[in-house]
Amino acid sequence: MEIFNIVIAGVGGQGVLLASKVLAESALASGLDVKQNEVHGMAQRGGSVISFVRIGDKVNAPVVMPGTADVLISFEPLEALRYLHYLKPGGKLVYNTVPINPSTVASGLAVYPKDVEERIAKGCGNAYGIDALAIAKEAGNAKAVNMVMVGSVMNSLPLDAKVVENVVRELSKDKGVDVNLKALKGGAAAA
Amino acid sequence: MKCVKIGEFLRTVLIMRALNAQLNKVVYMKKIISGNEAIALSFQDSGGVFASGYPGTPSTETLEEVARLGEVYCEWAPNEKVALESVIGASVAGGRTLATMKHVGVNVAADPLMTLTYTGVNAGLILMVADDPGMHSSQNEQDSRNYAKFAKVPMLDPSDSQDAYDFTRAAFELSEKFDTPVMLRTTTRISHAKGVVVPKERIAPKVAAWAKDVPKYVMLPNFGKIRHQVIEERLLKLTEFAETTELNRVEMGDTDLGIVTSGISYQYVREAFPDASVLKLGLVHPLPPEKIREFASRVQRLMVVEEMDAIFEEQIRALGIRVDIGKGPISLCGELNAELIRAAAGLAPAAGAPAPVENLPQRPPTFCPGCAHRGLFTILAKLKAFVSGDIGCYTLGALPPMSAMHCCICMGASISAAHGMAKVNEIAGRSEKPVAVIGDSTFFHSGITGLLSMVYNKGNALVIIMDNRTTGMTGGQENPGSGSALMGGEAPQVDMLALVKVLGVENAVEIDSYNLPATEAAIRKGLGTPGPYVLVDKNPCVLRYRVKKPQVTVDQEKCTGCRACLKVACVALGLTAGSDKPKVAVDPNICSGCGVCTQLCKFDAMTKA
Numbered sequence: 001m002e003i004f005n006i007v008i009a010g011v012g013g014q015g016v017l018l019a020s021k022v023l024a025e026s027a028l029a030s031g032l033d034v035k036q037n038e039v040h041g042m043a044q045r046g047g048s049v050i051s052f053v054r055i056g057d058k059v060n061a062p063v064v065m066p067g068t069a070d071v072l073i074s075f076e077p078l079e080a081l082r083y084l085h086y087l088k089p090g091g092k093l094v095y096n097t098v099p100i101n102p103s104t105v106a107s108g109l110a111v112y113p114k115d116v117e118e119r120i121a122k123g124c125g126n127a128y129g130i131d132a133l134a135i136a137k138e139a140g141n142a143k144a145v146n147m148v149m150v151g152s153v154m155n156s157l158p159l160d161a162k163v164v165e166n167v168v169r170e171l172s173k174d175k176g177v178d179v180n181l182k183a184l185k186g187g188a189a190a191a
Numbered sequence: 192m193k194c195v196k197i198g199e200f201l202r203t204v205l206i207m208r209a210l211n212a213q214l215n216k217v218v219y220m221k222k223i224i225s226g227n228e229a230i231a232l233s234f235q236d237s238g239g240v241f242a243s244g245y246p247g248t249p250s251t252e253t254l255e256e257v258a259r260l261g262e263v264y265c266e267w268a269p270n271e272k273v274a275l276e277s278v279i280g281a282s283v284a285g286g287r288t289l290a291t292m293k294h295v296g297v298n299v300a301a302d303p304l305m306t307l308t309y310t311g312v313n314a315g316l317i318l319m320v321a322d323d324p325g326m327h328s329s330q331n332e333q334d335s336r337n338y339a340k341f342a343k344v345p346m347l348d349p350s351d352s353q354d355a356y357d358f359t360r361a362a363f364e365l366s367e368k369f370d371t372p373v374m375l376r377t378t379t380r381i382s383h384a385k386g387v388v389v390p391k392e393r394i395a396p397k398v399a400a401w402a403k404d405v406p407k408y409v410m411l412p413n414f415g416k417i418r419h420q421v422i423e424e425r426l427l428k429l430t431e432f433a434e435t436t437e438l439n440r441v442e443m444g445d446t447d448l449g450i451v452t453s454g455i456s457y458q459y460v461r462e463a464f465p466d467a468s469v470l471k472l473g474l475v476h477p478l479p480p481e482k483i484r485e486f487a488s489r490v491q492r493l494m495v496v497e498e499m500d501a502i503f504e505e506q507i508r509a510l511g512i513r514v515d516i517g518k519g520p521i522s523l524c525g526e527l528n529a530e531l532i533r534a535a536a537g538l539a540p541a542a543g544a545p546a547p548v549e550n551l552p553q554r555p556p557t558f559c560p561g562c563a564h565r566g567l568f569t570i571l572a573k574l575k576a577f578v579s580g581d582i583g584c585y586t587l588g589a590l591p592p593m594s595a596m597h598c599c600i601c602m603g604a605s606i607s608a609a610h611g612m613a614k615v616n617e618i619a620g621r622s623e624k625p626v627a628v629i630g631d632s633t634f635f636h637s638g639i640t641g642l643l644s645m646v647y648n649k650g651n652a653l654v655i656i657m658d659n660r661t662t663g664m665t666g667g668q669e670n671p672g673s674g675s676a677l678m679g680g681e682a683p684q685v686d687m688l689a690l691v692k693v694l695g696v697e698n699a700v701e702i703d704s705y706n707l708p709a710t711e712a713a714i715r716k717g718l719g720t721p722g723p724y725v726l727v728d729k730n731p732c733v734l735r736y737r738v739k740k741p742q743v744t745v746d747q748e749k750c751t752g753c754r755a756c757l758k759v760a761c762v763a764l765g766l767t768a769g770s771d772k773p774k775v776a777v778d779p780n781i782c783s784g785c786g787v788c789t790q791l792c793k794f795d796a797m798t799k800a
Contacts, residue, residue, distance in 0.1 A: 024385055035386050037383060039328075039379065039383065046762045047554060047557070060458040061459050062380055062455075081548050102555075106765055107757050110553070
């Protein structure tokens with residue numbers, strides 16, 4: 001198969017890493033080659049985070065180039081706009097509509113743009129916004145936003161939903177299994 | 192007697208078989224792991240006995256993974272020099288051993304490294320160094336391949352997680368075969384990128400005899416002179432080895448373009464030119480001259496693709512081999528990618544990427560909600576003090592809106608630099624006293640000697656030690672002030688105030704930076720008292736120790752929207768949209784209840800539960 005490029009964007013602390021891990025492990029469990037990469041360190045809390053998952057028969061570079069992503073998942077609307085240029089023409093975006101203030105906005109140095117969602121719609125004809133926080137809370141934990149977002153793109157991935165569910169089950173701690181699976185399904189139903 | 196022995200033998204065989212079956216089940220499974228995790232796993236699978244290092248992005252997870260796997264002893268050292276020296280001792284005592292650090296850590300460990308190369312090793316010794324091209328989390332972009340040349344030691348440069356696993360084992364074999372330390376070099380995209388790894392058969396940990404060999408391990412000048420000749424001969428033998436080893440691989444394809452490359456650049460090259468001929472170097476020092484010459488003779492144009500310095504290119508040119516494309520079209524700065532390599536070869540971009548959306552508010556990293564550094568830098572900004580900073584989370588105090596750090600060079604430099612500033616101020620007749628800000632781990636790393644110098648040389652600076660009991664910026668590792676160790680369990684915990692006092696500091700007091708008025712008073716007193724003055728804040732890292740208090744609430748009636756509280760730069764705060772004059776609201780999902788912001792409110796609108 002041709003290489004399938006996934007970009008996951010969000011804010012440090014939102015669980016972008018775990019979402020990436022679920023997709024990478026699912027690819028491995030499906031017998032495919034996979035590379036996954038994000039840069040951590042300075043972006044530990046509150047910084048902008050971007051992660052790449054590349055799936056195929058043989059994957060070389062761990063980095064997705066702008067203009068080549070099949071799917072962009074963004075945990076925050078402003079970050080969706082920031083990384084929109086990673087999508088290839090016709091690529092799909094699913095984003096969480098709940099904004100998180102950057103430190104520049106929180107300290108009054110910048111203003112959070114009012115028209116983020118309109119600009120997303122203008123820049124991408126295949127964009128879907130969901131309230132992932134509400135869905136995560138309904139599943140039982142506000143922190144399950146990452147699983148909601150994984151669920152939201154399930155139909156667009158070259159992965160079997162059952163395989164992904166199994167990986168989530170394996171990676172979740174005992175208490176979290178039900179919440180995470182509910183969040184995954186909630187996400188799939190929303191987008 | 193005989194029967195008993197046979198019985199014991201059979202039982203041993205059965206146990207061994209059962210163990211082997213279990214081992215094989217675990218060992219031969221495909222895994223998707225990062226380069227750092229692959230090195231840790233291979234260290235364990237290759238008979239490793241002792242590992243030491245100092246945290247530093249992107250190297251940190253290697254030792255953490257050795258600890259998580261839990262089968263080989265490992266520890267954090269207070270700095271990279273101590274780590275490498277301990278690892279040298281482990282090798283002399285006969286155990287296969289690993290030191291881990293980031294690129295700038297090797298500067299600290301360079302002293303032992305430059306003589307370790309003379310003594311060689313007893314058991315296999317690997318120095319893993321993680322470079323950070325693009326400076327994702329570093330203060331410079333130095334290329335560690337220079338150190339391999341400088342120290343005349345072999346260096347391996349893996350291209351993915353499988354290479355990282357395989358090269359770790361190869362490094363031990365090289366180390367023991369050629370009696371040399373081996374540098375295993377990664378870059379951020381190798382250390383942190385995850386790929387599929389198939390582990391090899393596991394080697395049981397082995398401990399050789401403790402080496403007692405005076406001329407080999409005591410580097411007095413007379414012994415050193417002999418060893419220098421030995422390492423020059425070793426380098427010649429390694430060059431011969433480089434010509435034939437499978438670590439260096441020729442992949443012949445189209446002969447129009449031939450590319451010499453290594454490490455992560457190999458992956459970008461394959462992406463940019465799937466059909467080109469490639470010489471993939473796994474052993475990047477010393478280089479194989481004849482192999483390169485032969486490869487160059489088989490291709491029309493020779494391209495050298497390497498991140499950062501022109502290490503290969505300069506050596507290849509020195510061999511009299513023509514390089515058609517190298518540095519120039521390919522930058523000496525930053526990371527490479529497939530598009531940059533295509534462009535260097537004169538090709539148009541593969542994907543017509545749209546331009547990024549411009550003028551969006553930046554989202555830089557910031558102090559965590561509840562972080563003790565916030566209160567300190569709020570006061571330092573208010574007092575407009577000159578702050579000599581250091582390496583850690585608190586370096587973020589240099590960013591707006593605080594902008595309260597004016598110098599930051601390397602680990603431990605805050606105190607020694609402040610001392611030099613104070614001396615010049617004294618000579619120039621200026622009264623201003625500099626402030627040094629340093630964290631606990633950085634103080635243990637190399638701040639202690641700076642403070643010792645300040646006391647000894649009758650200096651005049653205010654030193655603030657943010658003792659949050661963890662190495663925070665790299666993700667919360669243990670240090671000698673944590674009371675715990677890398678492999679878990681309790682550990683002796685250094686008493687920071689007692690340590691400072693025993694160095695000869697007479698004025699050393701504890702502060703609580705969550706209390707802004709008291710912190711301001713303490714800093715003013717420290718600045719007004721001549722001589723070395725030390726303040727220690729002992730509030731723990733909120734992220735590492737999961738400190739969370741009830742959230743702050745804002746009375747929307749009383750809030751005037753004056754924005755005074757926003758000066759603390761906390762992401763839990765924000766202005767509400769809608770009304771004419773936006774008011775401040777607190778995001779309950781993010782607020783950690785530290786209450787620093789409430790102390791800046793002049794209208795009594797903010798309440799700490």
